Amino acid sequence: MLQLENVTHAYDGRVVLSDVSLRLTEHRIGLIGANGSGKSTLARMLNGLIVPDSGRVLVDGRDTRKHAREIRRRVGFVFSDATTQILMPTVAEDVAIGLRGSGLSAAEIDAKVDAILDRHGLADHRDHPAHLLSGGQKQMLALASVLVTEPEILVCDEPTTLLDLHNVKVIERTLRELSQQIVLLTHHLDSLADFDRVLVMDDGRIVFDGEPGEAVAHYSGLMDRRARERAQAGAVEADRPSADASALREPGR
Numbered sequence: 001m002l003q004l005e006n007v008t009h010a011y012d013g014r015v016v017l018s019d020v021s022l023r024l025t026e027h028r029i030g031l032i033g034a035n036g037s038g039k040s041t042l043a044r045m046l047n048g049l050i051v052p053d054s055g056r057v058l059v060d061g062r063d064t065r066k067h068a069r070e071i072r073r074r075v076g077f078v079f080s081d082a083t084t085q086i087l088m089p090t091v092a093e094d095v096a097i098g099l100r101g102s103g104l105s106a107a108e109i110d111a112k113v114d115a116i117l118d119r120h121g122l123a124d125h126r127d128h129p130a131h132l133l134s135g136g137q138k139q140m141l142a143l144a145s146v147l148v149t150e151p152e153i154l155v156c157d158e159p160t161t162l163l164d165l166h167n168v169k170v171i172e173r174t175l176r177e178l179s180q181q182i183v184l185l186t187h188h189l190d191s192l193a194d195f196d197r198v199l200v201m202d203d204g205r206i207v208f209d210g211e212p213g214e215a216v217a218h219y220s221g222l223m224d225r226r227a228r229e230r231a232q233a234g235a236v237e238a239d240r241p242s243a244d245a246s247a248l249r250e251p252g253r
């Protein structure tokens with residue numbers, strides 16, 4: 001189980017997570033919110049990539065501050081830009097690197113690599129240079145490279161943001177078939193329709209926590225309100241005389 005207890009975090013003195021407490025026990029959990037609302041920071045805390053300034057993040061009761069290595073093994077993390085996650089020259093080597101130090105023999109590693117490449121539609125690209133894969137294939141490789149290590153929990157930080165619609169569907173289908181617990185950050189709201197729970201973040205806080213349909217409605221309302229506020233602020237700004245115009249009205253000019 002993933003748990004946040006009174007988590008607060010700031011970058012350069014600016015608070016981006018504000019007293020967040022959560023217990024995440026459901027199989028599939030979505031996390032949505034405007035850019036900059038704090039989603040990535042929260043997601044990275046779930047596998048110890050970031051430790052909070054104050055409060056605690058626990059994975060099955062174990063504090064990410066004290067058990068970083070174990071927690072990183074148990075909680076896989078997929079980034080939105082697969083190129084940042086691809087480390088090795090060939091597709092097979094990239095998948096295999098996660099199994100280094102696992103105690104498996106070379107033959108066992110090969111078998112696991114082949115099985116996962118097959119399952120993710122990459123078997124024909126086994127010995128190809130990873131950087132020559134398409135965007136969708138790179139994202140699939142990033143996912144396969146994490147899944148080969150058999151994490152108990154998977155955190156995906158907008159894994160479909162850079163993909164075309166076809167590849168969005170392919171990745172979504174792959175994620176849907178996983179048996180492990182998944183926390184998915186996404187801007188593709190339809191992909192959350194059958195999720196068990198969806199959290200909405202705004203300005204470093206969880207502002208809605210519940211069923212996907214209601215979460216998406218809440219988020220849409222929030223975005224509409226923000227757009228109206230920006231439009232009003234723009235109108236007020238437009239009504240205000242510009243510096244040059246007021247300078248023209250200064251006495252004596």
Ligand code: ADP
Pocket residue numbers: 011012016033034035036037038039040041042
């Ligand atoms: P989201 O994933 O919702 O877009 P983030 O967690 O990435 O939100 O960012 C929350 C806020 O923190 C944003 O204003 C972002 O610019 C800022 N931020 C994120 N990472 C850093 C960092 N490493 N250093 C400074 N500011 C950061």
